[in-house]
Amino acid sequence: MKTLSSTLRFAFVAFFMMAMTLSVNAQMSKFEALYVYNFAKNLTFVDNTQKSDLVVTVLGDLQLQNELQNIVKAKTGGRRVVVKGAASVAQLPKSDVIVVGKSMSAQMPELVVNQGDKALIVSTQKGLCSNGAAISLFAENGKLTYEICKKNIKHAGLHVPQHLVSLGIEVF
């Protein structure tokens, strides 16, 4: 009985501590969402198409998706940004920007093959521009910064202003 009681106590503490962890990275998601929104509003299409809506799909990161939706809801003027979500590459809707959650980073090769020429891919993990991402967001030295690859942006049929390139770390 004593063993059972100890086990239950341990399980409760473990559950409680695990539950606490759920809110830990909410702030990071908020920052990431702000950056993604900022990228989105600066994007233009190479073929000069003036689409009314810009579809941003978040792949495998519900928290980031919610934060982005909160931002979009608060906006009234300018181009409309539509935020969607997807749990897997196969479920991706037609999108202009795909934001890849950290847990989906391993799906980059498949994503690039299927979507690389149709959408701007933004990863939330460092170093993925070399795997086909146009922008890789990451935290380093107390900053949230990003790698940016012009070639991959152009490949997606989009254009970003030069100041967006110069604020990030340009990679080839």
Add this chain to the structure above:
Amino acid sequence: MKLRFTTILLLLSFVVCFGNAQTSLTKEEIMAMSIEELSDLPLEDLMAAVETLGVSSVDELFAMIMNKNVSSASKEEEDAFTSPLSSSVLTKGEMRTYGVTTIEEAFRLIPGVIVQEKTNGMYDVQLRGLNNIPDNNLLLYSENANTLLMIDGRVAHNYAMGAINFDMLSISIEDIERIEVVRGASSALYGGNAVQGVINIITEKTNPSSKAISGSYQMGNQDSYVVELALRKSFSPKFSVGLTFNNQRRDRPTDKLYIMPQHGLFIADRNVALPGINEAITPEAVGALIQSGALKDASNGGYFSVDEIENLMQLITTANTQDPTVQEYFLFETNLPQRALKGKYKDPSLARRTTGFNGYVTIVPNSNVRIDLTAGYQNSIAMATQVGDSYMSFENRQSKSTYGNLRANIYGLSLNADFMTGSNNYAVGVPGFKVKPFAYDLSAEYDWRVADFLSVRPGVSYQYIKYEDYTPSFDFGKGMGVGTQYKEGVQELCGFFDKEADINTFAPSVRFDARLGDLRLIAALRSDKTSIPDAWNTSFQFVANYVFNDNNFIRLNYGRANRSMTMVNTSSALTVERTNMLWPNTIHFVGNDNYDMTNLDNLELGYRWRPTNALLIDAEAFLSWSRDYGALMSRSANFNLSRETMNKLVAMASGMLGQIATEFKRENFPEGPEGDAAFSQALMGVAGGAFGAVMSAANPHSIFQKEAFIQYGNLPYKVKQKGISLGIDWIISPKLISKFNLNIQKTTIDNYFAYDQNGAISAQLQESGKYSGAALADVMMGYAHTVLSGGGQAAGLAFIQAAFQNPHAENYVAASYGSMTPEQQQATLAAILSAAQAGSTTYTDMNGYVVENPLAMYYGLKYNVRMNEKGDVTLGDSHYVRPELENGHKHKAAPAFYGMAGLIYKPISQVNISAFANFMSSREYLTSFGTDKLCPRFTVNAKVGYNPTSNVEVFFNAHNLFNNKKREFLYGDQIQGMYTFGLNFGF
């Protein structure tokens, strides 16, 4: 001291000048902004606002701990969570947070790595163990020869002796971006020595966001300090450079050295007249020497001062050659360089002093081409595990080396060229261990994407390794024992390799990587063709991965890997004379160009689970089978009799026989057969007496020169290892982050027997001695018989000439005579000579039996007493002593249970408190010096850091916080607490 003071001033000035970067908005203003207002900010202002709020407290930890990249597991950058092999990644951030002060110590934070501190700042690092096999042997076999260490893909391995030597690396923590450890057989991807896995250190590449100047400085007790500095500059996204410098010094907790236990070791008082070498001492005389303090017992080992060790001698007991019932003692010099010890250990209290410089250049001309050029220099001296068979557990290891590494990726084609050269001395002060290495590697691989789901990576590599020394032999005893002054210059002239030895390896490889939805399959194959041994070694790897969902990943791996060759095993050509030392008088180290390299099959099942974004659990179970272990073996031992010594014996015998012959005549015995028998019997008795008198007068122990031939050979061991590992990273709350790993494993050996090189030499000498002694007695008896039976001196000498007509050698032929008739003697001698000249170690005796040839040893058939890899001792071709082979022998050199538990606590954003406990169960090392049982070990490291600005951290670091003084490693030092103050900075 001046350098340290200047460094502190320099660093403080940086704190003052750059420590308070300001942004236009205050933290409070930003916090008060709504999400809409934030989203309206231009990107530049948004970035500044985020920086002001700071993502480092938690968010960066997420990136640092939970979302790492790894490239070693499949040679492409990928998410560590879905890495196909059992692998772990440790970032520089984690190393700094936990306060580790060396690269070696950082491995304590990684599952599956056994880290034991030998002395302050010097570590033994093993991946899952399998060290100290074979046991009962040299301490060298406790070094890690089963793991491949690479820095940015450049192999850093000691091919001379077969080990990883971290103290000989030029880099420090400041150079590193991350350390990747792949557990399990990985030779198919990386080549030789990736038996238990690969450690790949990835250095930090400069990019536009790199800090211009960064580093760390700390100093503390045991006269310890560590300085690390990096300057990085990115001139454009296409061209970046970096320069780093590191320097550290640490003292040992003592200036005494550990003498390993050995029967008969004594500290001698050389002010007292001691008996000479090879001079028989009676037990009574020995008792008197011990009682008077002239000989102080050191046989149980322990810590002794250099002054005491200078006078270490060995006392052995043996039976009198004439009367085995009488025990005698003999005193010998030990194989320590007594007279040179003070020169050898200029500073016996020094644990390590290492300095390194590195330069990095990155060129990215366009999106499809990347070139990384690295070069560096290191200069080090460290107290390291001894590599020979000295009685001391530590030797000074000294190294100066330079390397260059060029890596290029051009349109999917990966090219690598690197070199290393310098000067390594693996045992300072002991001749033979200083070498000049030169090595280069060339490799090319092409990443060919055959289809969307399939990539193929064919490759080829070539490696050339050369070690140089100068003269083939030296006199160990004379050089460092009695009489001869040891000179620094001597060590420059001696070595294992008879001037130089080289080996090259050519290896084609191919890797297939198929991604079929959530299923990933990898197959890799590599074959290494070495010049010595002239053989192909094939390794392979098959991997299957399945991604259940974002948070669950399973992996299965089966692979085969092999060690690389080691130059002392393949190419030794060294004769060591041991005047005044315990037999053998001469040891020949002979290379073996035909041995099998240790290889291992490994089956591994692993599972990664991410129940929440802040919790990562990685579990694995493994099973391995390894074989073809080896050791330096005593292949044969000879007793040699020089022509000069034989002439002396004959001269002594002649004098005695001349006198005897005047009285001992046939006519003094009755006529007839009975008189013949009585004469013959008396003749043998008198001849035997004469031989005995000669032997006694000549000092029987110095008549024969005893020599041993040492050669590396395989052992029949089959080693099984099984175990489980569990690693957990858990961000419990923004203020509390934990790290934990636990490893349980078991190693057993089948076909085991306790192979002991020294024991084998001793057994072989004993057997060889029996034959040689008997042969010599027969010759002398035959000589006496010939002289006394009426032949006279001339006939006696003719007999000896007939018996010793070996045309090749300095050695004489001895023949077995016994009580044969002169005709039988002649016939037997002819048969023996004929067989020996034909190269046979047997001959047919007068009764028609095939028996061993007592002369074989004198005819260049050196392996007269041999031990094969199974431990069978062969005398001639007919006698075998086969040890019992044991199955399921428990190997306890690696702990059965080990791991760590760490916690980072951040009460406020400027304060960082961290601690980690390292634990391991008991270990038991069997060596040729005895067994060293090490108690379970539990140590705690702790660090408290304060960040006055985001650029600087001032900290107090406690290494072995509770000053647990138990020895952690085989005959190592009693580790003491090291407490340092310091600062980390980056601007």
